[in-house]
Each structure stands twice: as structure tokens, then as C-alpha cells.
Amino acid sequence: MSERIHDNEPDTSEAVVRALLQAELPELAASPVEYLATSGTDNAMWRIHTDSGRDLDQLPLDALAADLGEAVATIARLEVDGGRARRPGERGGPLGPLLERLDRWLGSRSGTPPHSST
């Protein structure tokens, strides 16, 4: 598993995965599970080996490009009454403050980019 990157990160170990499978999907509880080094920052993904899968980067992307365009156009057409606003640059976790500093840096004309840990 990758190293923990947030404080208060929940336990996503194999023991937790096994317990969840036992409780929710006991027919799969004995299947091999594999931790996937995904890009999730507040979640973890484990593959339950019942079939094969491939990484997105190894797939032909032509059909996916049209699918994504259609999906994005569909999402954009949905009316939202009330609810929360989603602003550009709004990110969860420690990336949020970094992006704010980055925005200020890009607004200035010079200087070095902000560092992630300051």
C-alpha cells in the first residue's frame, strides 16, 4: 500500500477489506484481493480477483473520448437548484491551500512556485 498522505486517514487495510467482504459479499470473501495503486487520496481501491481488468492508460481511447464528451455535455445540461457551489480550484485536503497559494503566485508576475509543505 502507498504511504499515508493525510492525517486521520481511515484504515483501508486488507483486514478491513476482508471484514467488509465477509459482511456484505460472503460469496467473495475467499477470493484473492489485491491493493491497487490508484490516485485516490481519501479512498482505496482493492481488486477482487474474479475477472481480469486493465489500466485505463493501456486502452484504446477513441470510443472513450466520444463517451466522455457525451457524458460531460449531459452533466452540464443538468439544472441544479440550490445546493452547494463548485468553484474552480476547490480541492479537498491539503491540496486546497496549496492551490490558493498557486493562484496568488500565478497572479503575480515573478517569483518561485509555492512549495507543497509550506
Next chain:
Amino acid sequence: MARLSEWNAPALIDVAEVRRLVAEAREVVDEPVVEGLVHGDLIPGNLLVDQGRLTSIIDWGGAGRGDVAQDLAPAWAVLTAAERPAFCEAVAASGAAWIRGRTFELEHAVGGVLYYVPKNHALGDVMARTLHRILTSS
């Protein structure tokens, strides 16, 4: 594309090129922003694909109402220059919206590279690839 291990902090981003694209975005004439539902994080890890086709979009926890140009991110976060025209045609965004979307994703990618690459997190590679695609797309 360089692997994570080949990146070193002082050379993580091409500052001059990033500044050039941001300056270019400022030149774009303002137009009314189209608002609608925004997912806000359409990166590879949030897209489920089966047999090369999109089947699900996950991680809606940050969704809300906003500038729909934010969801043009897959143009650079997922696709390469070869497939981008098909995406562009399907979303039918205006020129200004396209530039706004590119700038949003540029800032996201720069921040992501600065944050995740030094941590050797998988997202560092995703963000570095996205940044590379944006910087070589114009």
C-alpha cells in the same frame, strides 16, 4: 513521459510555459459563464471503463453548481491530442469555455505535481501527464 523517479523538484514544472498559458487565458474575451452541475474531478481514477467504453463516473462528493467548463478536464487529464477532437466535438464548448477549462486543469495539474510528485504518490504521475499534455497542446 518521464517516470516519477526521473522528476526532481526544481524541474517539476516549466514555469515560463505555465505563465504563458495563464497570460493567454487572461486575454480571452469574457462571455457569460454557463452554469450547471459540475462533477469537478473528472480524472482517470474517477472513471470506470469496460471494453474501452465509459460505464460509470464515481466520486460525486465534491459536485455542485458552477462553471461547467470545469468538467472539460478529461480533454487533458485522460485523453491525448489524438482523441481530443472527438471529445471537443461532443461537448461543443465555446472557445472561451475551452480556454477556461484548460486553465482550470492547468492550475490543478501544477498544484498536483507540486504536491504529489515529491510524495511519490500515484496521482503525481497522473498530474505530470496532464500537465505535459496541456503544455504541448498549443
